[in-house]
Amino acid sequence: MHLVLFLIFAGLCLAGALNLLFQRHPINSALSLIVVMTSLAVLYLLLGAEFLALAQIIVYSGAIMVLFVFVIMLLNVSAEERTHGSRIAYLAGIPGVLALFAILASIFLSLTKNLGSAQLGEFLxxxxxxxxxxxxxxxxxxxxxxxxxxxxxxxxxxxxxxxx
Amino acid sequence: MIPISWYLVLSAALFSIGVSAFLIKRNIISIFMSIELMLNAVNLAFVTFAHHWHQVSGQIFVFFVMVVAAAEAAVGLAIIIAVFRSRDTLNVDQINLMKL
Structure with a gap:
């Protein structure tokens, strides 16, 4: 049960985050960010943080994202145009980000035994x-x-x- | 039974996606949204460690991060509206002067 819920909502989280990265129009990015935040709320609930799960939905996917969508609509934002002012970001940033993720993931996965496992309802x-x-x-x-x-x-x- | 490290790897993945969105996006609102994504990734790590150590203080920290993020979003979006009023663009490549 725990595993199934984790896989579904972690997958939704990652899919929403990648969609935020690849969408050109800010409103699509904002809507996928709402998906990320709502599925994070479910993950908080799995980790026994019931207040934070509700606060995440009310504050983040409610208040903050409504503010974002409202501003996007108010300014009538169109799809962003790609410019070439960001070559350094592409050349140094993307390998740096990949290296950061690889280092963090390898550290966490090497500590799997020491960190133990999370059980549903173990800590509420x-x-x-x-x-x-x-x-x-x-x-x-x-x-x-x-x-x-x-x-x-x-x-x-x-x-x-x-x-x- | 989920290994704690899976949650932490998910948090690291979300943070990395947030950083790369911050670098690649050219629209100031999208950049602001990727900052929110990074804050959320860190919050997930806090909640995970709160679960691991059976401590409430990790969740208190997330609560304060949420409060500060709400304040930051209000002020940041107001700044974005002010910038858009004075320059009629949201592309960060064209917003390179503090003073008009």
């Missing part, structure tokens, strides 16, 4: 566990982030306002 963080830590030990950082969001809202309003 309920919302009350999470909120106990958040509101008792980490109350100050939590309040500071609320100020950060307030400042971000003000900044967004000021930046996006039409100048007279």
């Amino acid at each position: 963080v309920t919302t009350s566990d999470l909120s106990r830590v958040l509101f008792r030990d980490l109350l100050l950082p939590f309040e500071v982030t609320s100020v950060l969001i307030l400042v971000a809202i003000l900044g967004a309003v000021v930046l996006a306002r039409k100048e007279h």
